[in-house]
Amino acid sequence: MLGLLTCLLILGFASQCLCVRWNDVAGTYISYNVMDNGARGDGISDDSKAFLSAWQKVCATEGRATLVIPPRKIFMVTNLFLDGPCKAIRRSSMIRISFVNALIVDGGGIIDGYGSTWWNLPQSPRPVMLSFHACNNLLVRDLMFTNSPGAHITVDGSINAVFSHVNIQAPANSPNTDGFDIANSRNILIEDSNIGTGDDCIAINGGTAKINATRLVCGPGHGISIGSLGRNRGHETVEEIYVQNCSFIGTTNGARIKTVEGGSGYARKIYFEQIQLVGVYNPIIIDQHYGPRQPKEDSAVKVSDARYLGFTGTSASDLAINIDCSSFGCSNILLDQINIAPSQAGKKIGTTCKNARGATVGNAIIPSVSCL
Numbered sequence: 001m002l003g004l005l006t007c008l009l010i011l012g013f014a015s016q017c018l019c020v021r022w023n024d025v026a027g028t029y030i031s032y033n034v035m036d037n038g039a040r041g042d043g044i045s046d047d048s049k050a051f052l053s054a055w056q057k058v059c060a061t062e063g064r065a066t067l068v069i070p071p072r073k074i075f076m077v078t079n080l081f082l083d084g085p086c087k088a089i090r091r092s093s094m095i096r097i098s099f100v101n102a103l104i105v106d107g108g109g110i111i112d113g114y115g116s117t118w119w120n121l122p123q124s125p126r127p128v129m130l131s132f133h134a135c136n137n138l139l140v141r142d143l144m145f146t147n148s149p150g151a152h153i154t155v156d157g158s159i160n161a162v163f164s165h166v167n168i169q170a171p172a173n174s175p176n177t178d179g180f181d182i183a184n185s186r187n188i189l190i191e192d193s194n195i196g197t198g199d200d201c202i203a204i205n206g207g208t209a210k211i212n213a214t215r216l217v218c219g220p221g222h223g224i225s226i227g228s229l230g231r232n233r234g235h236e237t238v239e240e241i242y243v244q245n246c247s248f249i250g251t252t253n254g255a256r257i258k259t260v261e262g263g264s265g266y267a268r269k270i271y272f273e274q275i276q277l278v279g280v281y282n283p284i285i286i287d288q289h290y291g292p293r294q295p296k297e298d299s300a301v302k303v304s305d306a307r308y309l310g311f312t313g314t315s316a317s318d319l320a321i322n323i324d325c326s327s328f329g330c331s332n333i334l335l336d337q338i339n340i341a342p343s344q345a346g347k348k349i350g351t352t353c354k355n356a357r358g359a360t361v362g363n364a365i366i367p368s369v370s371c372l
Ligand SMILES: *[C@@H]1O[C@H](CO)[C@@H](O)[C@H](O)[C@H]1NC(C)=O
Pocket: 187, 188, 189, 211, 212, 242
């Protein structure tokens, strides 16, 4: 079920090792090094056969196994089919890259997760297609990812990453196929990419700061989401998020912040700027009552300093702006240059606004928002 990796990849890196792990269970691994299987790593020779041979050994291993791609070399691979099913325990990621600094994944090509067989199995833990864990100074560019069983790309514990021209596509009804899932990371830029999946284009989770999403086209999918934060009474923080010059096309949400009752921490300095909307169900939404309700709402993740500037386009629902803050309130919510029309001419659209303090700036906000 691993699916297929068909692409031309140039891997250049300068740190300990690039380990493609079949699973992420901690402990000892049997490992197979591509160099022991005939790879040259000189940037000229075709190393595809060596990768395949090492992969077949990894795949035939019962239990845990690691494919080791050593440092300070450049491997040329093409038409690399890393096929399953494998004997190893299947968990969490198809490809996991961890503790690698200054990795460049330079594409051309498609990574296809062949996830459709998983999507009908709601109970099974569907793997992420590609996860980066503790990779600093990462650059991923010019690659297409499609049909992941679960989320397509996850980033956690990483500082300084750029994803440029990384297109992601999965059907609108494929479950939990987030484009990007980011947690515990900072200085991450995703730019000039198209993302259309069955879940969030980008989910920005706790422990993040300075995440930029620039010049993206998002849709179909659930939009760009901060959260959900504060699940299971957790303490989570998100700050300095810039979503700029992005389009949302037919998504269920555009700019979304969602927190769960009973959590703590904050989501602050969140900037959504120059946003185009085409038939979006919830163009602007702050939902502080996401997921399970507490018997008594005794704490909340604090939402403050959110700015929505330059939204134009259409709403597919009659609620274009839905600001639903906890009883503790949101503060400094700014709306500036918002002009949203109904996607069906003649329909009325409106807004709701609860427990929010802030302001509307500049020209008229359409549709108008009462509580700011
Ligand atoms: C993110 O956007 C902000 C505001 O435009 C900018 O100051 C910052 O340099 C950007 N960061 C990256 C990594 O592009």
